[in-house]
Amino acid sequence: MKRSVLFVLAGLVATPIFAAEDLCAINLQKLSDYKATASTLGQPLLGQIRDARVEAQKAQAEGDTQKCISLTNKALQDVVNSQKGQ
Structure with missing residues (x-):
């Protein structure tokens, strides 16, 4: 039982990394x-x-996923804003 719980918890902890x-x-x-x-x-x-x-x-490539997300989110927001005419 303990092993099952630990395995599930390990999967839940790793999920955000893969999602990022x-x-x-x-x-x-x-x-x-x-x-x-x-x-x-x-x-x-x-x-x-x-x-x-x-x-x-x-x-x-350097493994800095958060920086990648930050840069791409800003660029995508700029595109959306330009399409709205802002």
Whole structure:
């Protein structure tokens, strides 16, 4: 019984780590998708997205998942704001 509980707890602790890595990869893919539809985005924003994606990929390669998520979230928010006209 104790082993089962420990195994379940270990799985629950590891889940957020995998979820964060997935969020980083998902956000990077979204940024790549926005790059593919570049005709709808202005040039200054497109450059910012490219720079953020490159920095996020570096952070991901270094194992800094939180930095990757932070950079990609900001870039995605900038895209959403530009589409809203803000």
